[in-house]
Amino acid sequence: MLVKGQIPENEPIVSIGLVLPVDEQKSIEIEFGETKEKIQIRANEKNLFLNRNPEENIYLTDSSFTLNPIRAGRGFHWEKQISITVEGELEIKIVYGYLFVINHISLEKYLICVATSEMSGECPQALLESQTVAARSWLLAAAEQKHADLGLDACNDDCCQRYQGMGNLTNAAIAASEKTRGRILIYDGKICDTRYSKSCGGISENNENAWGGEPKPYLRAIHDGNNSTIPNLKSESNLKKWLTDDQHCFCGPDYVPGNQLEKYLGNVDKSGTYFRWNVSFTQEELTILINGKTGKRFESIQSLQPLERGISGRIIQLRIDGKINGEPSDLILENEYEIRWALHPDFLYSSAFIIEANSTADSLPSRFTFKGAGWGHGVGLCQIGALGMSLNGTSFTDILSHYFQSTELRKIYD
Ligand SMILES: [Zn+2]
Ligand SMILES: [Zn+2]
Known part of the structure; x- marks a missing residue:
């Protein structure tokens, strides 16, 4: 597991939960990439069964793997069962009679998959680059560690970061990861806890208003456009006017036309207008x-x-x-x-x-x-806004300094 706040000197291996005990899943099919051989793993109250043979733990290496089924969007309106293909190693255990499947994978390979799971691989380069730096910093900051009790750095889903394997990879996503390899955002010598959400709605939110805790200087509310002033939306009448009038924001229809949004969103998002x-x-x-x-x-x-x-x-x-x-x-x-x-x-x-x-x-x-x-908590990077900025020709470094003000981009490993 990553250590909170520690800046790694080399690319780490991270542990991502693909099937969690809360999924209460009893069986899974795994296909090996090279041989196409399929195995079925089942759990009863006490044991794992690989095909029909009882096993304590199962460790699979030296292949890519396609797993089916995997839960995506746990508890949200877009929840569905998908199959995913991953690289790295698979560790399968039994917890309280249910399957627990962990993917141990190098950070950069994981990030290529996150970029195209969070948003579609069709997105412009600068969006994929800024998304990848945010995803890398968030994981390495390890500020939340929601699944520390299970020994995980993150799960595969929206609760942490969406990780749906290699199914949606594009050359653009691979290039985005290579270009930003090892780069994270730093503030005051520490890795930034770079939060992001789908759409801020035109103004982002202060971190303490979403989750409490100490205000973070780089997670302040900003106008997601070219204005430097923010209207006072604590007043109901100002808010009504803000919602009704046309707004020129990077996450609004001026920069991302509604009819183009669907092709840029990740494959489990419902299409719609979120602004x-x-x-x-x-x-x-x-x-x-x-x-x-x-x-x-x-x-x-x-x-x-x-x-x-x-x-x-x-x-x-x-x-x-x-x-x-x-x-x-x-x-x-x-x-x-x-x-x-x-x-x-x-x-x-x-x-x-x-x-x-x-x-x-x-x-x-x-x-x-x-x-x-908007859609989501609105703190940090606005994914649809970053898309609007990149469609407008903004570079990933400018996108990152727009959402995470006063931060420094630093390469921490080659
Ligand atoms: Zn999670
Ligand atoms: Zn926005």
């Missing part, structure tokens, strides 16, 4: 949704009231008022992730939205409409 979006629920739909997600037993929802917003307009504290047994009752959602999870059957694109509720005679709204901006 501005609308979602609408009837009173009954919203009540059932919130009760189902939060365990509350509202009979009706009276209002949704943002208590605190971040710089990008993302709601970071939301109050829900309703009635239980005829009496007023409320619930407070405490962060952007909870808000996005509670207010959509799958996951709301972002928490940067205004709430419009129509009033009726008995003052109970019959419909709630959310008008919003």
